[in-house]
Amino acid sequence: MVKTQPFGAAPPPAGRAWGEELWRLEEISHAYGDVVLFKDATLSVHRGETLAIIGESGCGKSVWLKIMLGIIEPDEGRVLFKGTDLQKMSDVELEQVRQSVGYLFQAGALFDSMTVHDNVAYALYEHTDMPLDRIRERVVHCLEMVGLESRIVDLYPASLSGGMRKRVALARAIAVEPEVVLYDEPTQGLDPQNITRISNMIESLRDRLAITSVLVTHDMRCAFGVCDRIALVHDHKFPYVASPRWFLESEDPPVKEFIDDAREDLEEVGIVAKLSAR
Secondary structure, eight states, X not given: OOEEOOTTSSOOOTTOOOOSEEEEEEEEEEEETTEEEEEEEEEEEETTOEEEEEOSTTSSHHHHHHHHTTSSOOSEEEEEETTEEGGGSOHHHHHHHHHTEEEEOTTOOOOTTSOHHHHHHHHHHHHOOOOHHHHXXXXXXXXXXXXXXXXXXXXXXXGSOHHHHHXXXXXXXXXXXXXXXXXXXXXXXXXXXXXXXXXXHHHHHHHHHTOEEEEEOSOHHHHHHHOSEEEEEETTEEEEEEOHHHHHHOOOHHHHXXXXXXXXXXXXXXXXXXXXXX
């Protein structure tokens, strides 16, 4: 049985609202040979929420994001986007879904041979007929939204720090004004200062642009500090889907085992106190 907190039991912050199911992945099973990642796993994403997917390394979290987009077809189960099965969509319809979704890859995945400008503008070149001067304005605006100055537009990724490359990748993900952004380990490999900066930006972009966000992360500061709900992969399913506060207060052994190692860090940065006050 999926041990979920009733949706809406932890109300959204003032000024925000969650809407209908945007995604529903039903009874998903997927394996690579003898390695089972998911077995009859079900998970929903609601419009306007920020959902974190957590779990042990190698449990298939990043694969789940690709299943959501139809990049990987599951062995069994259905992926519904706005109520329509991805497997029943035409190639054109599926491409329209993907164009409505920004994707922040695990390592940023910037094109080394392209400038910052051309990296951020890539989808605008490919999928819009926007004039070049408007594209440049849009690139500068997206960079400013993630805290970067316009002077870096003609630089190449190799000349940027790790934190700056992550932010450029985030600017690229929002350049086409997506409905949804999928984040694959957005803070991986960053120092504490940049982890905080990226987490704050995810929260800010959600609030300013009304973006639905799904994060795959090992970073509990990011998961508990930014997200409305958390989904824990355990035994190839999502048996625990609930608010961050529910996870902190849970006595269920799989939850405690996964969360307890991070609890001291969450207390140190004030996240536990913040959640307890809600």
